[in-house]
Amino acid sequence: MSDDENSSNVIIDGETVNDPLMQWVTFRLGDEKYGINVMQVQEVLRVTDIAPVPGAPGYVLGIINLRGNVVTVIDTRNRFGLLSKETDDSTRIVIIETDHHIIGIMVDSVAEVVDLRSSEIETAPNVGNDESSKYIQGVTSRDNELLILVDLNKFLSDEENEELDNY
Amino acid sequence: MSIDLEDEILQDFLVEAGEILELLGEQLVELENTPDDLDLLNAIFRGFHTIKGGAGFLSIDAMVGVCHKAEDVFNVLRNGDRAVDTPLMDVILRVVDDVNVMFDLVRAGEMPKPVEQELLDTLQTFTVPDSADSEEADESIIKDASAAVSNELDVMLDSSTTETAAPADNGDITEEEFDKVLDELHGKGSFNVGNLEGDDKPKDAKKEFVAPSGDGDITEEEFDNYLDELHGKGKFNNSISEEVPAVEKAEVKKEEPKVEPKVEPKKEEPKTAAPKKAAPKKEAGGDTKAKAKSAPAETTVRVDTGILDSIMNMVGELVLVRNRFQTLAAEKEDEDIAKTVSNLDVVTADLQLAVMKTRMQPIKKVFGKFPRVVRDLSRQLGKEIKLELVGEETDLDKNLVEALADPLVHLVRNAVDHGVETPDVRMANDKPSEGTVILAASQEGDHIELSIKDDGAGMNADKLRGIAVRKGLMDEETAARLDDRDCFNLIFAPGFSTKDVISDVSGRGVGMDVVKTRISQMNGTVEVDSVEGEGSTITIKVPLTLAIMPTLMVKLGGQSFALPLASVLEILDLDMGQTQVVDGQMIIMVRNSALPLFYLSDWLIHKDDYIANKESNAHVVVVNSGGRQIGFVVDQLVGQEEVVIKALGAKLHGLDGLAGATITGDGQIALILDVPGLMNKYVD
Numbered sequence: 127m128s129d130d131e132n133s134s135n136v137i138i139d140g141e142t143v144n145d146p147l148m149q150w151v152t153f154r155l156g157d158e159k160y161g162i163n164v165m166q167v168q169e170v171l172r173v174t175d176i177a178p179v180p181g182a183p184g185y186v187l188g189i190i191n192l193r194g195n196v197v198t199v200i201d202t203r204n205r206f207g208l209l210s211k212e213t214d215d216s217t218r219i220v221i222i223e224t225d226h227h228i229i230g231i232m233v234d235s236v237a238e239v240v241d242l243r244s245s246e247i248e249t250a251p252n253v254g255n256d257e258s259s260k261y262i263q264g265v266t267s268r269d270n271e272l273l274i275l276v277d278l279n280k281f282l283s284d285e286e287n288e289e290l291d292n293y
Numbered sequence: 294m295s296i297d298l299e300d301e302i303l304q305d306f307l308v309e310a311g312e313i314l315e316l317l318g319e320q321l322v323e324l325e326n327t328p329d330d331l332d333l334l335n336a337i338f339r340g341f342h343t344i345k346g347g348a349g350f351l352s353i354d355a356m357v358g359v360c361h362k363a364e365d366v367f368n369v370l371r372n373g374d375r376a377v378d379t380p381l382m383d384v385i386l387r388v389v390d391d392v393n394v395m396f397d398l399v400r401a402g403e404m405p406k407p408v409e410q411e412l413l414d415t416l417q418t419f420t421v422p423d424s425a426d427s428e429e430a431d432e433s434i435i436k437d438a439s440a441a442v443s444n445e446l447d448v449m450l451d452s453s454t455t456e457t458a459a460p461a462d463n464g465d466i467t468e469e470e471f472d473k474v475l476d477e478l479h480g481k482g483s484f485n486v487g488n489l490e491g492d493d494k495p496k497d498a499k500k501e502f503v504a505p506s507g508d509g510d511i512t513e514e515e516f517d518n519y520l521d522e523l524h525g526k527g528k529f530n531n532s533i534s535e536e537v538p539a540v541e542k543a544e545v546k547k548e549e550p551k552v553e554p555k556v557e558p559k560k561e562e563p564k565t566a567a568p569k570k571a572a573p574k575k576e577a578g579g580d581t582k583a584k585a586k587s588a589p590a591e592t593t594v595r596v597d598t599g600i601l602d603s604i605m606n607m608v609g610e611l612v613l614v615r616n617r618f619q620t621l622a623a624e625k626e627d628e629d630i631a632k633t634v635s636n637l638d639v640v641t642a643d644l645q646l647a648v649m650k651t652r653m654q655p656i657k658k659v660f661g662k663f664p665r666v667v668r669d670l671s672r673q674l675g676k677e678i679k680l681e682l683v684g685e686e687t688d689l690d691k692n693l694v695e696a697l698a699d700p701l702v703h704l705v706r707n708a709v710d711h712g713v714e715t716p717d718v719r720m721a722n723d724k725p726s727e728g729t730v731i732l733a734a735s736q737e738g739d740h741i742e743l744s745i746k747d748d749g750a751g752m753n754a755d756k757l758r759g760i761a762v763r764k765g766l767m768d769e770e771t772a773a774r775l776d777d778r779d780c781f782n783l784i785f786a787p788g789f790s791t792k793d794v795i796s797d798v799s800g801r802g803v804g805m806d807v808v809k810t811r812i813s814q815m816n817g818t819v820e821v822d823s824v825e826g827e828g829s830t831i832t833i834k835v836p837l838t839l840a841i842m843p844t845l846m847v848k849l850g851g852q853s854f855a856l857p858l859a860s861v862l863e864i865l866d867l868d869m870g871q872t873q874v875v876d877g878q879m880i881i882m883v884r885n886s887a888l889p890l891f892y893l894s895d896w897l898i899h900k901d902d903y904i905a906n907k908e909s910n911a912h913v914v915v916v917n918s919g920g921r922q923i924g925f926v927v928d929q930l931v932g933q934e935e936v937v938i939k940a941l942g943a944k945l946h947g948l949d950g951l952a953g954a955t956i957t958g959d960g961q962i963a964l965i966l967d968v969p970g971l972m973n974k975y976v977d
Contacts, residue, residue, distance in 0.1 A: 177852060177962040179941070180897040181948045181974070189941065189954055191962050194610050196954045198942040227943040282943070 145245050152240055152273060153220065153233040156208050160233075161240065161266075161275045168221040168228065170236050173213045187232060190219070197221065199230040205261075205281070224282050240273070242266055247275060306347040307400055308595070313340045314396060315661060317389055321382065322664035328377035338367040344392065355407040356395050362416040363388050374422030384415050386665070598691065601652050608641075608648045609937035612841065615641045616934060616958035645841065653688035656734045656743075659698045660685050663705055663732060670709045677716050677726055678709055683733035689741050693835055696815055697743070700808040704745045704831055705732065707804065712749035712829055722826065724748070736837070740817075743833040752823040754780040764789060781821045781829075782920065785809040813969050816842065816859050842938055844955075846931035846963060847914065850898040853963035854927075855936055855955060860968045862915045862922065864930065869911050881913075881924065888915065890924045896950070896975045897964075918972045934958065938965060949974040 150161035151170075176188040176199055185204040189196050199219055203210050216235035221228060247264040263277035317340045324333050345360035363385060369375045391412065395405035615637055622634040660682050671678040689697075713719075713728030720726055731746040754777040761783050762772050775783075783789055787806040812819045817835035836842070836859065844855035845864075865883065872881045872890060880887045890913065913924040936955035941948065950971035957963045 175961065177954075177964065178899070179945055179948065179951070179964065180899065181950065182945055186944050189945070189962055191956050191960060194613060194956060196939045196942055196956075196962065198944050200944065229943045 145243050147241055147243050150240050150242055150273075150275060151220070152237040153218070154235045154237060155202060155206060155233055159237065159271055159273050161242075161273050162220070162222070162278055164239055166222050166224065166278050168223045171219045171221060171230070173217045173219060173232070190230060192221065192228075192230075195228070197228055197230050199232055202231045202233050222278060222282075224279060229282060240268065300351075303351055303399075306351060307396075310344045310347055310396060313343055314389065314393055315658075316340060318665050319661045321386060321389060322668055324377060325379075325382050325668070331371060334367060334371035338364060338371055341367060351399075353395070353399060353405065355405045356392060356399070359388055359391060359395075359408045359413065359416075362413055362420070365420040366416055369420055369422050372422070375419065381419050384412070384419065387412060388416065596651075598652075601648075601691075604648055605652060606937075608645050609841065611641055612645060612935060612937055613956050613958075617960060620958035649690065649837070649841075650688075652691045654691050654694045655685060656687045656689060656694060656697075656741075657685040658694050659701055660732060660734070662698075663701075666702060666705060667709055667730060670706060671713075674710065675715060676709065676713055676728065678713050678728045678730055680705075681729060681731045683731060684735045687734040687736055687741060689736075689835070689837060693741070693815060693837075696811065697833075697835065700811045700833070701732075701743070701745070703804045703808050704833075705730065708745050708747040708749070708829070708831075712747035714750050718750075737834075740834050740836050743835070744830055746828065746830040748828040751825040751828050752781055752784075752821075753825050757781065757783050760789065761786070778822065779920070781823050784821060785819070816857055841935055842965070844934055844936050844965065845914065846934050846957065847893075847912075847927040848929035848931060849894045849927055850900055852898065853931065853957055853961055854893070854897065855934070855957075855963045855965045856914060856916065856925075857952070857965070857968065858933065860916045860918065862917050865913045865915060865924070866910055867913050867924075869909060869926075883915075883924075888913075888922060888924045890926055891976070892926045893966075894926075894928065896971065897966075916968050918968045923972070936963070936965065 149164040151164050151167050152159055152161045154160070171190075171192075174190055176190055178188040179186060182188070185201050187199045187201045189198055191197075201210060211234065213232075217232065218236045219230040219232050220236065221230050246266050248266065249264050261276050261278075261281035263275045263280075265275065266273050317337060320333055320337050320340070324330065324337065327333065341360045341364040345357050345364060348354075348356035348360060366381070366385065370377060375381075388408075391408045398405040615634075618634045618637060622630050625631075663682070664680055667678055667680040708730045713730065714722070714724075716726035719728060729748050731744070733744045733746070735742050754775075757780040758772040758775065761767050761780075762769050766783070766786055766789065772780075785805045785808070789805065809819055812833055812835065815835050817833060819831065819833045821829060821831045823829035843858040845858055845861050847854050847856060867881055867883075872879050874880070875887070879890045881890055882888070911926050912928075912930050913926055914930075915922055915924050917923075934957065936957075938953040939955055940946075940953050941951065945951075950967055950973075952965040952967040952970070954962055954964050
């Protein structure tokens with residue numbers, strides 16, 4: 127996330143200038159709750175027909191027709207090292223806008239938008255080689271539950287590098 | 294020092310000067326063939342002058358310096374004081390190269406360095422006339438120029454009136470104010486005064502400009518110079534002829550300084566006088582170049598290609614919506630709806646064509662650089678080669694023009710290097726010592742055909758067979774079975790080179806396969822034919838546009854796929870009981886020849902519950918891939934559909950066998966297949 131995005135959420139009342147408020151969209155994957163920066167979320171869709179793409183990397187579910195645009199959908203469970211799961215009524219595709227492209231990530235369900243101050247976010251504990259830990263920007267505790275904040279830029283670009291390495 | 298790229302003036306300069314530079318390259322090579330063409334000399338002179346003017350405005354001194362010298366040289370040339378010869382051309386071409394380099398620097402936001410003094414000195418030697426002065430030769434130019442002067446003066450004064458509304462309103466302008474007006478028009482930055490005949494040391498215009506306001510005396514000549522500078526366009530000569538309207542002269546020449554009322558009519562008079570003067574000229578049909586240039590300018594608009602691209606995209610969407618409507622209308626069977634949809638169909642098709650036309654550019658844009666390429670190369674190789682360009686006006690999609698540039702350069706270099714022989718060899722073979730390379734373009738229906746033809750040595754099929762075997766591309770038996778045409782096409786194989794010695798120009802054997810790959814990326818084809826001793830012809834066919842593609846829709850396991858219609862040869866209904874397996878490959882006999890069969894679903898569908906029906910009758914799409922005929926077995930044929938190619942998005946770049954995706958008439962996504970890519974990935 128860039129400084130721009132931070133500053134857009136700054137509430138200028140003197141005390142909070144150095145402690146910006148940010149909004150996060152939370153979603154569920156398995157038992158965990160994750161958050162992504164609301165500024166990067168374009169929209170949330172119900173699951174539509176996903177056309178598989180032969181020859182695509184395993185974590186790419188396929189492509190969808192988003193009002194005339196072709197958008198790639200990623201299996202987030204696969205990326206986070208979780209077993210894949212049948213889609214159901216609560217399954218959603220979150221359309222994300224990153225630096226260069228628009229991409230969809232499939233999640234088990236989308237919950238809510240939460241406000242968090244920078245001071246409430248703790249840096250993630252380094253959990254070694256865990257598949258998902260690479261993309262974690264920080265964690266916070268809400269309602270006795272851990273909320274894992276995902277660094278989308280890393281989540282999306284890391285894969286790209288890996289993908290290149292595989293060739 | 295860096296340059297502010299945001300500056301609009303700079304952007305305008307980059308566009309304008311870029312075009313002039315491109316044109317200069319062509320004109321100079323043309324000049325070498327017709328050294329006495331006065332119009333051409335004038336055009337080149339004006340070209341340098343315009344660049345100089347623009348560069349001066351932006352204080353790009355390095356560019357001003359060299360353009361100024363070049364301008365001087367052409368001033369001498371067009372006055373007939375010196376003839377165009379090869380050493381001069383070499384120097385001038387070097388100048389254009391240098392200016393091009395500077396131009397690229399400026400475009401990158403850097404201030405270019407001045408050219409080597411040695412080049413300037415050489416140029417200087419060419420500015421000295423080597424024959425007697427001939428004023429007559431200049432006469433016609435002066436006429437043109439003066440017309441332009443009046444026009445431009447008019448425009449300028451017009452704008453000066455608007456820009457300084459206040460003084461104009463009270464109808465009373467002081468000399469000082471007028472100077473200020475000029476100053477404003479003048480803008481920031483310093484200028485080099487255009488050269489007066491024989492005078493080639495740059496002056497500081499600003500300084501000069503201030504001076505007259507002091508002593509209140511502007512000579513006619515000076516005033517013209519200022520106009521020249523203000524305008525930044527070299528459309529006129531600074532030697533003033535009698536054609537300049539008298540009023541103008543009278544007013545500009547201010548004998549008595551600081552007499553206020555005197556200045557006022559100056560603003561009025563030229564405005565009315567000048568056009569009158571210019572108009573009859575136009576009617577008289579004088580071949581005034583300046584006018585010919587300015588007239589069509591009013592009917593054209595410069596548009597950012599980004600906007601055109603987005604319009605093209607939107608039209609693409611519209612085509613998709615139309616397709617959907619057509620699908621829906623077919624279900625409804627309502628006459629009114631059917632009519633409306635067919636109306637929509639017509640309008641969309643027209644719109645699509647019209648938008649496509651806006652993106653069309655003449656192939657000349659690419660062809661234009663070849664005279665220079667051929668000239669340099671033939672000189673380097675000691676060959677005499679004449680390049681003929683045919684069908685330069687053929688229009689094709691902008692993206693295609695750009696995409697074709699590299700392959701064409703390669704093919705032309707090849708024709709010059711491999712094709713045409715050296716003069717002595719040609720003489721020995723009873724051919725004229727000068728070889729000919731013909732570069733032709735024409736539109737053939739929905740595609741463009743380009744050909745590069747040389748009258749050189751041609752190719753020997755047996756020699757090619759030999760090379761293919763030696764390089765290990767195939768065994769002797771296979772090579773012997775190839776017919777001559779197939780042999781010629783061997784030159785497109787990777788690693789194939791007929792040259793025994795690798796030169797700077799070619800011979801590494803990497804070029805032709807790249808050419809072929811590039812052309813197939815554009816859904817085009819390339820073929821070669823040759824007659825030994827008479828020359829070779831390479832023919833390229835590319836579609837008119839890259840954005841919209843006719844395809845054949847097929848279904849595999851419920852999913853839609855689009856096969857580019859360009860590669861589809863025919864559709865057959867075959868009894869799968871008749872298939873045979875030869876050497877591990879399933880084939881079927883069609884009209885007494887063996888057709889290899891592939892189940893597309895084996896490659897493209899990875900569903901556990903999908904099993905292709907391989908027993909009964911099946912639809913077979915026969916496609917052409919690299920000269921081979923191949924049968925693709927599909928589950929279902931949907932029909933022909935024009936699709937808009939959409940690049941596969943994030944994470945899916947560079948997948949073999951897929952050219953992109955599109956949205957079909959029923960709103961579903963269909964993958965567009967790339968036949969050569971598929972064959973590469975799954976068969977070879």
